[in-house]
Amino acid sequence: MEKIGKYITNYIKGKTPKVLFDSELLDTLPYLSPDYLRGVSNPELYAKQDAKTIVIDDGEVIVLWDGSNAGEILISKKGILASTMTMLKFDKTEINKAYFGYSFQNLEYILKAKTAGSGIPHADKGVISKLEFYKPSLPEQTAIANILSKVDEAIAAVQGSIAAAERLKKSLMQNLLTGRMKPDGTLRKDDEFYMDEKFGKVPKGWEVKRLKDICLNSGDYGANASAIDYDETKPRFIRITDIDDFGQLLEDGKAGMAGDNYSKYLLEEDDFLFARTGDTVGKSLLYKKEMGLAVYAGYLIKFSFDKSKVLPEYFDLIAKSEFFEAFKIAMKRVGAKPNINSREYCSFRFLLPSDTEEQKEIYRKFANIDKSQKSKQQKITTLERLKKSLMQNLLTGRVRVKEKTFKYYNI
Numbered sequence: 001m002e003k004i005g006k007y008i009t010n011y012i013k014g015k016t017p018k019v020l021f022d023s024e025l026l027d028t029l030p031y032l033s034p035d036y037l038r039g040v041s042n043p044e045l046y047a048k049q050d051a052k053t054i055v056i057d058d059g060e061v062i063v064l065w066d067g068s069n070a071g072e073i074l075i076s077k078k079g080i081l082a083s084t085m086t087m088l089k090f091d092k093t094e095i096n097k098a099y100f101g102y103s104f105q106n107l108e109y110i111l112k113a114k115t116a117g118s119g120i121p122h123a124d125k126g127v128i129s130k131l132e133f134y135k136p137s138l139p140e141q142t143a144i145a146n147i148l149s150k151v152d153e154a155i156a157a158v159q160g161s162i163a164a165a166e167r168l169k170k171s172l173m174q175n176l177l178t179g180r181m182k183p184d185g186t187l188r189k190d191d192e193f194y195m196d197e198k199f200g201k202v203p204k205g206w207e208v209k210r211l212k213d214i215c216l217n218s219g220d221y222g223a224n225a226s227a228i229d230y231d232e233t234k235p236r237f238i239r240i241t242d243i244d245d246f247g248q249l250l251e252d253g254k255a256g257m258a259g260d261n262y263s264k265y266l267l268e269e270d271d272f273l274f275a276r277t278g279d280t281v282g283k284s285l286l287y288k289k290e291m292g293l294a295v296y297a298g299y300l301i302k303f304s305f306d307k308s309k310v311l312p313e314y315f316d317l318i319a320k321s322e323f324f325e326a327f328k329i330a331m332k333r334v335g336a337k338p339n340i341n342s343r344e345y346c347s348f349r350f351l352l353p354s355d356t357e358e359q360k361e362i363y364r365k366f367a368n369i370d371k372s373q374k375s376k377q378q379k380i381t382t383l384e385r386l387k388k389s390l391m392q393n394l395l396t397g398r399v400r401v402k403e404k405t406f407k408y409y410n411i
Contacts, residue, residue, distance in 0.1 A: 001132040001133065001134055001135075002132065002133065002135045003129065003130055003131065003132055004103070004104070004107075004128065004129065004130075004131045004132070004133050005128065005129025005130060005131070007090045007091045007094055007095050007100075008088055008089070008090050008128070008129065009089045009090055009091055010088075010089035011086050011087075011088060011089075011125065012054060012081070012086060012087040012088075012089065013054075013065065013081075013083075013085075013086050014032075014054050014080075014081030014082045014083045014084070014085045014086065014087075015052045015053060015054060015081075015083055016052075016082075016083045017031065017047035017048070017050065017052065017053050017080060018050060018052065019047065019048070020045045020046070020047050021045065021046045021047065022044075022045065022046075023046065024043070024046050025046060025048075027048055027049075028046035028047060028048050029046065029047065029048075029049065029055065029078065029079045029080050030043035030045075030046055030077070030078075030079035030080070031043065031044075031045040031046060031047045031079065031080050031082060032056075032062075032076065032077065032079040032080060032081060032082050032085065033045070033082065034064060034069065034072070034074065036077070036079075037062070037074040037075065037076065037077060038074065039156070039159065043079070047080050049080070053080045053081075054080065054081040054087070055078075055079070055080055055081075056076050056078070056079065056080075056081050056087055057076070057078050058076060058077055058078050059075060059076060059097055059098065059101070060075070060076040060087050060088075060097075061073065061075065061076075061087070061088045061090075061097075061100055061101045061104055062074045062075070062076050062081070062085050062086065062087055062088070063085065063086045063088060063104075063111070063123050063128070064084060064085060064123070065084055065085060065086045065122055065123045066084045066120055066121070066122045066123075067084055067120060067121065068121065069112075070112070070115040070120075070121040070122050070123050071108065071111040071112035071113075071114075071115050071121075071123050072108060072112065073101070073104045073105045073108045073111070075101050086123070088100075088104075088128075094135075094138070095135070095138075095141065096138060096141040096142045096145050098142075098145035098146075098148075098149060099141035099142065099144055099145040102144070102145060102148050102391060102395060103133040103134070103395055104131075104133075105391070106133075106391045106392075106395045107131050107133065110127070110131060111123060111124075111127055111128060111131065114127045133395070134395055134396050134397045136397065136400075136401075140400070140401050143401045144394045144395065144401055147390060147394065147401070148387060148390060148391065148394070151383055151386055151387045151390065152387070154383055155380055155383045155384065155387070158376050158379050158380050158383070159380065161376060162373055162376050162377070162380075165369055165372060165373055165376075166373075168369065169366060169369050170322075172365060172366065172369075173317065173321050173322065173366075174322070175187075176362050176365060177317065177318060177321055177323065177350075177351065177362070178351060179193075179202070179203030179206050179351060179353070183358065183361035183362050183364075183365065188203055192204055196208050198349075199349075199351065202351060203351075203353075205353060205354055205355060205358070206351050206352060206353050206354060207351075207352055207354055208349055208350075208351060208352075209309075209349065209350060209351075209352045210346060210347055210348060210349050211303065211345055211346050211347070211348045211350075212346035212347070213309070214305055214306055214309045214310040214315070214352070215303045215304060215305055215306060215346075216304045216305070216306055217302075217303060217304050218342060218343075218346055219274075219301045219302070219303055219341075219342025219343070219345055219346060220301065220302045220303075220342075221276075221298060221300075221301055221302075221342070222265055222273075222295070222296040222297045222298045222299070222300045222301070222302065223237075223257060223261070223264070223265045223295060223296070223297060223298055224297075224298040225237070225257045225258050225259055225261075225297070225298075226257075226258040227239065227255035227256070227257065227258070227297075228255065228256045228257065228258045229255070229256060230254040230255055230256045231256050234256050234257075234262075234293075235256070235257065235262055235266065235292075235293045235294050235295045236254055236255070236256065236291075236292055236293065236294040236295070237255045237256050237257035237294070237295055237296075237297060238267070238273070238285070238287075238294050238295070238296045238297060238300070239255065239297040239299070239300070240275045240278070240280050240283060240297070240299050240300060241253070242254075242255075243273070243275070243280075243283050243284070243285045245283070246320075247283070247284050247285055247286065247316065247319070247320055248285075249285060249291050257295050257297075262295055265295035265296055266293070266294075266295055267287045267294045267295065267296060267302070268287075268304070269287070269288060269289050270286065270287065270288070270304075270305060270307070270312040271287045271302050271303070271304055272284065272285070272286055272287070272302070272303045272304075272305065272312065272315065272316070272319075273285045273287065273296055273300045273301065273302055273303075274300065274301045274303070274319075274340070274345055275299060275300060276299055276300065276301050276339060276340055276341060276342075276345075277299050277337065277338065277339045277340075278299070278337065278338060278339075279338065281328065281332070281338040281339060281340050282324070282325075282328040282340065284316070284319045284320070286312055286313065286315075286316040301341075301342050301345060303345070307356075308356070309352075309356070310352065310356070310359065311356050311359040311360055311363060313363045313367075314352075314359040314360075314362065314363050317362075317363065317366055318350050323350055324348070324350075327348050327349075328340065331344055
């Protein structure tokens with residue numbers, strides 16, 4: 001094991017460009033952001049190269065130097081280095097660049113735990129220089145880096161497939177949930193619509209509905225009770241934080257509800273929960289009995305459907321569509337903490353096929369996509385576990401890459 005500092009030749013801090021642009025223009029490059037480098041977003045800002053900017057190529061090792069994620073290690077894409085980032089230069093005669101990046105990422109937890117500063121956290125050169133890493137020969141470094149990069153390529157390929165499916169799902173939502181497209185994939189003709197004074201063109205056999213028109217209640221508020229340690233013999237206490245951004249119930253961090261007043265707040269099959277306040281307003285969950293016996297917390301509102309009018313899974317699609325997103329934005333109060341109460345949720349208007357069988361046909365289109373997406377997410381989880389295991393073994397010397405395998409890994 002050797003100290004990383006021995007091989008670092010320079011720390012290059014990013015600088016803020018004179019002008020930042022919201023979109024890509026001629027001769028501009030992405031202004032690198034953490035989310036862009038993490039692969040979870042596209043570039044948000046662009047800039048032109050000038051005397052101040054630091055332009056870097058793909059594959060450089062970057063440390064987030066300042067802020068809440070100070071110490072995080074990222075691998076660059078071509079662009080302009082942000083002011084909160086520092087690029088590490090190193091002796092390439094001794095260290096393979098990709099291996100250097102993987103080694104750093106394997107030690108990231110130490111660097112993040114030892115960020116300095118009483119105000120805004122920042123990475124510490126002293127900590128970085130003392131980090132110890134395993135340094136085999138250059139050919140072995142290259143072989144290890146190639147092994148890990150093949151896993152990364154596999155992860156990226158699955159992520160790309162997920163992104164493509166999400167684009168397809170978004171397009172289908174815009175067409176199927178408005179009735180422009182029939183469940184069989186054909187488009188409706190002009191004479192298959194009628195005009196609604198507020199909604200415009202509505203497919204024949206569809207209606208404009210409000211949430212209250214399809215529910216048996218007008219929105220019931222959850223229990224204003226404290227969360228306690230989860231007891232499997234009692235109902236789970238579902239809070240806003242237990243629901244992810246995709247409307248799925250999280251399994252980590254389960255809690256119980258203080259007190260014994262459960263009956264009023266027990267959830268039944270297909271009850272629908274909406275978050276009513278804060279940055280999570282509009283987050284939703286379609287409850288299923290397979291989630292286990294559960295009650296719901298005070299910042300959630302419960303709606304129970306009239307299933308003769310609506311397929312619960314169909315409304316779940318509506319609640320996660322751009323149409324609901326537009327409603328949510330319109331209902332937010334300017335200058336106040338975001339909040340949507342039960343009366344306002346009840347006023348939400350949307351298009352609905354009168355025939356629940358048509359609703360089922362439309363839902364099946366999305367169910368197939370969601371099933372495939374879930375399988376792909378599981379594949380990513382498996383690949384990430386494989387990568388973590390490989391890093392723990394290959395980057396510490398516990399498992400050696402034999403010289404005779406170098407050729408296989410393009411050495």
